[in-house]
Amino acid sequence: MDILNKSKLKAVLVGVQLPRVSDEETRGSLAELSRLVTTLGYEVVGQTSQKRNSTKSGTVLGDGKLKELASWTGGTGVIGPLVVKKKHKAALRFKNQDEDEADEFAAEEDDFAEVPEESEDLSLDADSDVPQEKAQVVIFDCDLSPSQLRNLESATGAQVLDRTGVIIEIFSRHARTKAARLQVEIARLTYVAPRLRETSGGEDRGGGGIGGKGAGETSVELDRRKIRDRIKELKHELAAISQEHITRRSRRNQEISVALVGYTNAGKSSLMRALTGSEVLVADKLFATLDTTVRVLYPESRPKILISDTVGFIKKLPHDLVASFKSTLDEAANASLLLYVVDSSDPTFRSQLQVTRAVLDEVGASDIDSLLVLNKVDRLSAEEREKLQQEYPEALFLSAHNKEDVANLRLRLIKHFETAMIDQELLIPYDVQGAIGEIRAKMRVLSENYDNRGVTLTIRAHIQDIEKIRTKFGI
Structure with a gap:
């Protein structure tokens, strides 16, 4: 799947509010999607949302909202014919029969021609304003099936992406090491495989069965098989690299290690740089860090303490990415102490903390000793900070840019490990x-x-x- 590679394309965001999801959660999720899209270099020109019973309908949205969305992109708002049916070779032998009768033998491989019945339209967004400039991309804040992607592209006349596609593209751009590139490529191919589309004019690749009878392998089937083979190769290559990581990690097993974990853009890399004095990448972007970096706490303590920075988490993180990055997340699973770093200035940090804990539980790191670090307190008012101190009395409040705060954290880490000495x-x-x-x-x-x-x-x-x-x- 060719995800957009041109810069500054204009995008409109679409949210779907399901039952038991609050307005605040929907707005927060759309705001996060906006940051994801901006990280890719697209310009967000607007957003809209709709309450729905589910996301299972053919176009996710109701008819009215779909037409409204099409006005942002210049589309018709109506699903056109998505598949031109080709007659199977067997049908061509019935030249003297009526065309409708011959169509009974047509090979209709695509199951996306029929649009499922839509769920009840609960509400329309009255606050949506159609922008003066058209959008070339529509991005949904949920996962879309291949049929939904096709239906929506037909109705809007624009390229349609879902949240998972955006996240995978960001990971692809930010991967630096060989291990990270392999992990992202596995996740990308896993995502792309079911979304492959038959190109126009595609034919069977050859007869099948004994004696050449029967339909051969279609281009889509062949491409999917190639993807499966490629994924197998990548996993084999990744396994070899992972073994190297395990060997390297085993050498550090006798040393004290602290893993910085948390939501993306919570300030982990800034804190890593402050604690170790190392030149790790610090950027105000989502998923700026994908590769685990290990450095020694500075000034160096005795015994020395290793600090590791890990990939950030996000809501609705694709499961394939979690699985692909398991070798990276193992750094957290083998740590002596976890520092849960959260952006205290973000009103949604509580739900972000839940996401972090859920992902770490998935990789078996939930039972490790931990310390909650509320970062970016320099952005809080005195009243906000006091309320958080009452809510989290055991947490450490700091700003990664404040040298005194960082020094206090260093002493806290040393003291934590010395209690067992x-x-x-x-x-x-x-x-x-x-x-x-x-x-x-x-x-x-x-x-x-x-x-x-x-x-x-x-x-x-x-x-x-x-x-x-x-x-x-x-x-």
């Missing part, structure tokens, strides 16, 4: 080589004292790490 004295004889260096590298040295026996270090560390040092150096 013990203080103990170790006597290191002068003739034991390498022990002091390894202790300084992996443990926190509280004090040291020199006498004629050797060096006595008071250290703070996990009991299992202390035992490893004792066994390794015989002290």
Whole structure:
């Protein structure tokens, strides 16, 4: 499926409000879709919505709303003939029969010619204003079936996309590493396969069956088979890369790790940069980060703490993307601590937090220790901040751009891990080589004292790490 690649095309957004979905949730979802579309470089010229019982009808919308939508794009508002029926080769042998009788043998592979009966139109948007300039793209804030896509394109005369298509396109543009590109390509092909369309003039690719009898493979069937084969190749290649990630992660298993998780554009990358001093990508865009980045907390602590930035989440995140990015999300599943980073200035952050928890539960990371970080508090009023502090007394309030706030978070992380450590004295004889260096590298040295026996270090560390040092150096 060729998703639009031209910049600054004009788009109109369409929301469908289902039962038990509030007006506020619908507006918030459309606002988020607007940001997604803007991230792709399109210009949003307007939006409309309609209450419906379901999204199962042939055009999703009612007849009146469909015609209104068509006025934004210059379409007719009426579904035209979508498929030109071709007669099967067997039907061509009945030359002397009536044309209607021969049509009984026509090979009608496409099941989208019939438009399902529409559900009751609950309400029309009275606030919709038809823009002065026409839109070339219509984008729905829900998933559309192949038949719905065809019906809507026929009625509007414009290209129609759904929310999943937009998200996958953003992922495709932002993928940087080989692993991320493979993961996105798998999700894209999985999305494209059922939406392949028969091109005009397409013929059977050859006879089928023994002796060449029967219909051959159509172009769509052949293309779908090629896609299935390609997905299989990509998964095999991704599995090899994932094994490398597992090996690399296993080397870090003995180290403390903190994963930044949360909604897209919550400020995870900005916080990552502030905590580690690294030059990670920071951009005011949705899904600016798709690849997991691991850096050491700076200034470096003893034992050192690894900080990892992960892909952001979003409502209605396509399941195929969650599955494809499982290897990336495993970084969170194997972390010692999760930092749930939310944009406290976003009025919908509570539902965003629910989305984050749901996705992490899907990858088996729900039982890991966590700390809630309410980011971007510099955008809150004093009254708003006070209310949130009462609602989330255990949360840490900060701005990733405030050095003092970041320093407090660093101390909070160190303190969190030190609660499971013990203080103990170790006597290191002068003739034991390498022990002091390894202790300084992996443990926190509280004090040291020199006498004629050797060096006595008071250290703070996990009991299992202390035992490893004792066994390794015989002290």
